[in-house]
Amino acid sequence: MDESKDDEFMVNLEKHEKNKEGIPYNNRELSWMDFNLRVLEEAMEHENPIMERLNFLSITASNLDEFFMVRVAGVLDQIHQGLKKRDFSGNTPKELFDKLSEKIHIFVKKQYSCLSRSIMPDLKNHNMVFTTIKALNKKQLEFVNKYFESTVFPILTPMAVDTSRPFPQLMNKSVNIAVRLNGNGKKAKFAIIQVPSMTIPRFLEVPSDNEKRMFIMLEDIIMHHIQEVFELYKINACSPFRITRDSDLDIDEDAEDLLVEIQNSIKLRKRGKPVRLEITKGIDKELRKFLVHMLDVGEKEIYEVSGALDLTFLSKFCKVDNSPELHFSPITPVNPPADFCGYDDIFQAIREKDRMVHHPYESFDSVLEFIRKSAEDPDVLAIKQTLYRVSGKSPVISALIKAVEKGKQVTVLVELKARFDEENNIHWAKKLEDAGCHVVYGLTGLKTHCKICLVVRRESDGIRRYVHVATGNYNDITARFYTDIGIFTCREDLGEDATVLFNVLTGYSIPPVYNKFVVAPRGMRKFFEEKIKQETENCKNGLPCGIVVKVNSLVDPGIISLLYQASEAGVKITLIVRGICCLIPGLKGYSENITVYSIVGQLLEHSRIFRFENGGNPEIYMGSADWMQRNLDRRVELVFPVEDKELKERVEEILRITINDTVNKRTQHADTTYSLIDKRGKKKINSQVEFSKMSKKALKNARRNIIAREIGTPRFSGDLEKKENDSND
Numbered sequence: 008m009d010e011s012k013d014d015e016f017m018v019n020l021e022k023h024e025k026n027k028e029g030i031p032y033n034n035r036e037l038s039w040m041d042f043n044l045r046v047l048e049e050a051m052e053h054e055n056p057i058m059e060r061l062n063f064l065s066i067t068a069s070n071l072d073e074f075f076m077v078r079v080a081g082v083l084d085q086i087h088q089g090l091k092k093r094d095f096s097g098n099t100p101k102e103l104f105d106k107l108s109e110k111i112h113i114f115v116k117k118q119y120s121c122l123s124r125s126i127m128p129d130l131k132n133h134n135m136v137f138t139t140i141k142a143l144n145k146k147q148l149e150f151v152n153k154y155f156e157s158t159v160f161p162i163l164t165p166m167a168v169d170t171s172r173p174f175p176q177l178m179n180k181s182v183n184i185a186v187r188l189n190g191n192g193k194k195a196k197f198a199i200i201q202v203p204s205m206t207i208p209r210f211l212e213v214p215s216d217n218e219k220r221m222f223i224m225l226e227d228i229i230m231h232h233i234q235e236v237f238e239l240y241k242i243n244a245c246s247p248f249r250i251t252r253d254s255d256l257d258i259d260e261d262a263e264d265l266l267v268e269i270q271n272s273i274k275l276r277k278r279g280k281p282v283r284l285e286i287t288k289g290i291d292k293e294l295r296k297f298l299v300h301m302l303d304v305g306e307k308e309i310y311e312v313s314g315a316l317d318l319t320f321l322s323k324f325c326k327v328d329n330s331p332e333l334h335f336s337p338i339t340p341v342n343p344p345a346d347f348c349g350y351d352d353i354f355q356a357i358r359e360k361d362r363m364v365h366h367p368y369e370s371f372d373s374v375l376e377f378i379r380k381s382a383e384d385p386d387v388l389a390i391k392q393t394l395y396r397v398s399g400k401s402p403v404i405s406a407l408i409k410a411v412e413k414g415k416q417v418t419v420l421v422e423l424k425a426r427f428d429e430e431n432n433i434h435w436a437k438k439l440e441d442a443g444c445h446v447v448y449g450l451t452g453l454k455t456h457c458k459i460c461l462v463v464r465r466e467s468d469g470i471r472r473y474v475h476v477a478t479g480n481y482n483d484i485t486a487r488f489y490t491d492i493g494i495f496t497c498r499e500d501l502g503e504d505a506t507v508l509f510n511v512l513t514g515y516s517i518p519p520v521y522n523k524f525v526v527a528p529r530g531m532r533k534f535f536e537e538k539i540k541q542e543t544e545n546c547k548n549g550l551p552c553g554i555v556v557k558v559n560s561l562v563d564p565g566i567i568s569l570l571y572q573a574s575e576a577g578v579k580i581t582l583i584v585r586g587i588c589c590l591i592p593g594l595k596g597y598s599e600n601i602t603v604y605s606i607v608g609q610l611l612e613h614s615r616i617f618r619f620e621n622g623g624n625p626e627i628y629m630g631s632a633d634w635m636q637r638n639l640d641r642r643v644e645l646v647f648p649v650e651d652k653e654l655k656e657r658v659e660e661i662l663r664i665t666i667n668d669t670v671n672k673r674t675q676h677a678d679t680t681y682s683l684i685d686k687r688g689k690k691k692i693n694s695q696v697e698f699s700k701m702s703k704k705a706l707k708n709a710r711r712n713i714i715a716r717e718i719g720t721p722r723f724s725g726d727l728e729k730k731e732n733d734s735n736d
Contacts, residue, residue: 030564030567030568030571030597031571031590031591031594031597031598032095032096032097032564032567032589032590032591033096033588033589033590033591033679034094034096034098034103034106034589035096035560035562035587035589036078036079036082036103036107037096037103037106037107037110037679038586038587038588038589038679039074039078039586039587040074040107040110040111040114041679041680041681042585042586042587042605042607043067043070043071043074043114044114044117045605045607045673045681046063046066046067046070046607047063047064047067047114047117047118047121048607048683049063049607049608050063050064050067050121050126051121051125053125053129055335056332056333056334056335057126057129057130057133057333058325058326058328058333058334059325059334059335059609060125060126060129061126061130061321061322061324061325062321062322062325064118064121064122064126064318064321065318065319065320065321065322065325066322067118067318068118068317068318068319068321069319069322071111071114071115072180072251072319075251075282075283076179076251076252076253076254076255076279076282077254077255077426079104079107079111079282079283080252080253080254080255080279080280080282081255082100082103082104082107083104083253083280083282083308084253085100086100086101086104095564095589096589104307105307108307108308111310112310115310115312118318119312119313119314122314122318123313123314131219133328133333134218134219134220135219135220135222135327135328136219136220136221136222137210137221137222137223137224137315138213138221138222138223139223139227140223140227140228140231143213143223144216146214146216147213147214147215147221150213150214151211151213151223151228151231152232154211154228155228155229155231155232158207159203159207159225159228159229159232160232160235160236162203162206162207163200163203163229163236164200164201165186165198165199165200165236165237166198166199166200166201167196167197167198168196168197168198168199168301169196169197174199174301174302175199176278177199177201177250178201179250179251179252179254179279180249180250180251180252180317181201181202181204181205181249181250182201182202182204182209182226182247182248182249182316182317183199183200183201183202183247183248183249183250184199184200184201184202184226184229184230184233184245184246184247184248185197185198185199185245185246185247185248185294185297185298186198186199186200186233186237186242186244186245186294187242187243187244187245187291187293187294187297188237188240188241188242188243189240189241189243195243195293196240197294197297198237200229200233200236202225202226202229202247203225204225204320207225208225208323209224209225209317209320209323210222210223210224210225210320210324211223211224211225211228212327220327220328222324222327224315226247226315226316230245230247233245243291243293244291244293244294245291245294246286246287246290246291246294247286247287247316248284248285248286248287248290248298248316249284249285249316249317250281250283250284250285250302251281251282251283251285252278252279252280252281252282253279253280253281253282254279255279255426280303281302281303281304281308282304282308283304283308283309283310284298284299284302284304284308284309284310285309285310285312285316285317286298286309286310286311286312286316287311287312287313287314287316288311288312288313290311335609338367338368338609338610338695338696338699339699340366340367340368340369340370340371340372340487340702341368341369341370341702341703341705341706342369342370342372342373343370343372343373343706344362344364344365344369344370344373344702344705344706345369345702345705345706345708345709346362346363346364346709347362347364347373348706348709348710348713349709349710349713353373353376353377353380353495354380354384354464354473354497356495357473357495357496357497358471358497360651360653361494361495361496361498361650361651361654362494362495362496363492363493363494363495363649363651363654363657363658364492364493364494364495365490365491365492365657365661365698365702366479366486366489366490366491366492366493367486367487367488367489367490367610368490368698368699368701368702369702371483371486371487374475374477374481374486374493375402375403375406375483377460377462377473377475377495378390378392378403378406378407378460379402379406379409381406381410381415381462381464381473382406382407382409382410382413382415383409383413384464385413386464386465386466387410387415387462387463387464387465388415388416388463388464388465388470389415389416389417389418389461389462389463390407390410390415390416390417390418390460390461390462390463391417391418391419391460391461391463391505391509392407392418392419392420392459392460392461392481393419393420393422393455393457393458393459393460393512394419394420394421394422394432394435394480394481395422395428395455395456395458395480395481396428396431396432396480396482396485397431397432397435397480397481397482398482398483398484398485399431399484401435401481401482401483402483403481403483404435404438404439407419407439407442407444408438408439408442408444411442411443411444412442416445417439417443417444417445418444418445418446418447418509418513419439419444419445419446419447420446420447420448420449420455420509420512420513421435421436421439421446421447421448422448422449422454422455422456423436423448423449424449424454436448445513447512447513449512449643450512450643452641453528453641453642453643454637454641454642454643455512455642455643456631456632456638456642456643456644457508457526457630457631457643457644457645458476458477458478458479458480458481458493458630458631458645459474459475459476459477459505459508459645460474460475460481461473461474461502461505461506461509462474471497471502472497472499472502472503472505472506473495473496473497473502474495474496474497474498474501474502474505475493475494475495476493476494476496476501476505476630476645476647477491477492477493477494477631478491478492478493478613478614478615478616478629478630478631479491479492479493479613479614488609488610488611489610489611489613490610490611490612490613490614490695490698491613491614492614492616492629492658492661494629494647494649494654500522500523501522501523501524501647503522504521504522504523504524505524507519507521508521508524508526508645512643518530523647523648523650524645524646524647525628525630525645525646525647526643526644526645526646527632527638527639527640527642527643527644527645528639528640528641528642528643528644531632531638531639531644531646532565532639532640534646535566535617535634535639536565536566536569538617538619538626539554539566539569539570539572539573540569540573541619541621542554542573542578542619542620542621543569543572543573543576543578545620545621545622546573546576546577546578547576547577550622550623551620551622551623552577552578552579552620552622553578553579553580553581553618553619553620554570554573554578554579554580554581554618554619554620555580555581555582555583555616555617555618555662555666556580556581556582556583556616556617556618556634557583557584557612557614557615557616557617557662557665558582558583558584558585558615558633558634559584559585559586559587559612559613559615559633560584560585560586560587560588560633560634560635561582561584561587561588561589561590561633561634561635562587562589562633562634562635562636563634563635563636563639564589564636566634566639567589567590570582570590570598570601571590571597571598571601573600574597574598574599574600574601575596575597575599575600577600578600579600580600580601580602581601581602581604581666582601582602582603582604583604583605583606583612583662583665583666584603584604584605584675585605585606585607585611585612585613586605588603588605588675590603591675591677591679592675592676592677593676593677594677602674603674603675604665604666604668604672604673604674604675605672605673605675605681606665606668606671606672606673606694607671607673608670608671608693608694608695609671609695610695614629614661615629615630615631615632615633615646616628616629616658616661616662617629617630617646618658618659618662625655625659626648627648627649627655627658627659628646628647628648628649629646629647629649629658630644630645630646630647631644631645631646632644632645632646660701661698664692664694664697664698665694667692667694668684668692668693668694669684669686669689669690669691669692669693670686670691670692670693670694671693671694671695672684672694
């Protein structure tokens with residue numbers, strides 16, 4: 008960044024310094040939009056395979072939906088309440104909404120420009136096109152007409168809007184068609200039809216006489232046949248639209264039955280106030296006026312787009328052709344992970360030493376196997392586990408139910424307040440309770456976000472506790488594309504910590520002083536603050552110092568302030584922040600020694616790692632917590648040390664390779680923008696691909712070592728290679 012740009016930016020920061028504590032701070036909502044833009048850039052990247060670009064575009068749309076339902080809805084709610092207090096970035100709710108609205112409108116234009124100018128032409132080059140009714144030939148039109156009559160028409164429910172029939176309660180995020188009718192010269196009438204994309208596909212492939220595959224949108228088919236739906240009226244105009252509702256739950260945690268309270272709140276979510284109206288460009292003026300009036304939305308909440316509404320449908324479309332050249336080369340997990348290679352008894356493997364698994368490069372089956380074996384093993388007495396987000400057909404749940412059937416004591420903390428997973432978690436909580444598990448819902452006022460499983464086992468030398476702690480959820484689906492790290496251990500100090508943590512979560516135990524665990528909300532903020540301050544002191548005293556942190560989000564003002572102080576003292580700080588980053592690097596007098604990177608690629612970066620140089624004796628911690636106020640103060644989070652020498656070296660290598668990435672890494676600048684690394688003269692390093700290669704190499708080496716032990720040291724390397732090939736067969 009040039010000095011003039013930095014100086015200009017410092018002038019803009021003056022109002023923040025007057026309003027708050029004098030530290031540069033980027034607004035979290037605006038920073039999140041920058042993150043979604045980084046995802047959109049992957050959709051724009053011509054080097055990415057076409058179907059992956061479609062998927063990235065779909066992800067940006069899905070991300071934006073949730074952003075509106077929670078964050079934008081929250082800002083609008085503050086405005087409606089008349090709140091004018093400035094946030095830590097110096098914005099009032101009204102000022103923030105105006106900035107957000109401007110930024111989102113620009114972003115949406117980029118989305119549709121990417122779709123129409125880049126992706127659609129590229130699709131055409133791969134013999135796939137989205138067409139219109141007018142472009143169909145006679146044979147194709149007959150096919151579409153038959154599909155409408157046999158499949159679509161029976162599902163449709165036209166809903167008139169008049170004095171006796173009020174505007175319908177439309178489903179959140181559903182695509183609908185607004186219709187303006189004119190019957191017998193009378194006053195215009197209006198009606199709504201919901202596009203039934205929840206029950207049938209959003210797009211239809213039409214037969215083609217050439218090599219091209221042709222597709223047409225479901226709403227286009229319906230609008231072509233709209234007159235058949237309203238036979239008694241003349242159709243003056245029709246157009247698709249979509250609404251997004253405020254979907255943040257307002258939960259009374261002092262309610263007598265939390266589960267019932269959340270179920271009632273979920274029902275209210277479906278009737279939340281509209282916070283966004285999406286319409287197509289060129290919509291009939293009377294229809295637009297009708298929708299704006301009925302939905303009570305302001306002009307800044309309206310988004311006119313040039314293309315199909317709700318681009319999340321592209322996540323399904325990108326699967327219509329599985330040709331390898333149209334997709335990323337799959338990152339296939341190795342199974343078993345190298346740390347468990349050669350072990351039939353998972354408990355024996357953990358007794359020998361701490362084990363680490365890096366997902367999805369190494370299979371999540373190791374975690375499932377740990378829980379399944381614990382359920383089946385007659386010597387296992389009890390299983391205790393936290394569940395935040397699990398899959399729709401969770402093998403974890405099945406294993407826990409099996410454990411109960413085998414007579415084991417099973418305690419599960421199911422977090423019912425996991426946003427947008429509430430219904431799924433309620434379903435599993437009931438199923439676990441019906442099976443006989445002891446199910447708890449966490450602590451009042453706190454989400455339980457820590458990832459831990461404790462297995463109590465009877466062995467020849469007494470009771471032993473086996474613990475799995477991780478950075479990610481016990482979710483077999485997201486484990487395929489979220490990068491996370493888990494550690495298995497039976498160390499007594501960590502087993503004791505796990506026991507007392509569950510006692511705190513399930514009973515009335517006073518939060519203890521842990522041996523090794525760092526647990527929020529009571530101890531984690533102080534722990535991280537002291538670690539940052541110690542690095543600052545070490546720097547001042549001429550001792551080795553440095554901080555490397557990998558998190559999803561960095562928002563907390565207190566942590567950011569301490570990082571600025573450490574930087575000013577001379578501490579070199581590297582932050583790998585996938586999403587929101589409210590810290591601003593590269594500012595004179597504040598953050599000249601801070602570098603911020605963001606990794607956005609084929610997989611979603613999710614692991615949290617904290618490394619402190621500690622005077623030349625580095626300390627490494629991992630866990631579930633990001634550096635946000637909610638994680639440090641309003642959640643039960645767990646961070647744990649990595650102390651095994653080999654595992655520490657592995658984590659150090661993970662950080663090193665991530666920092667050296669030249670494909671997925673973007674650098675944040677002092678004006679808060681991001682840019683890809685200049686690849687000129689640099690080796691191409693895709694950290695995610697490198698980790699996949701490393702996991703395969705580690706497994707191969709582990710197998711070689713096993714074979715070497717079986718046959719003794721081979722005389723010729725060819726003997727070993729032959730033995731390995733025979734074993735693979």
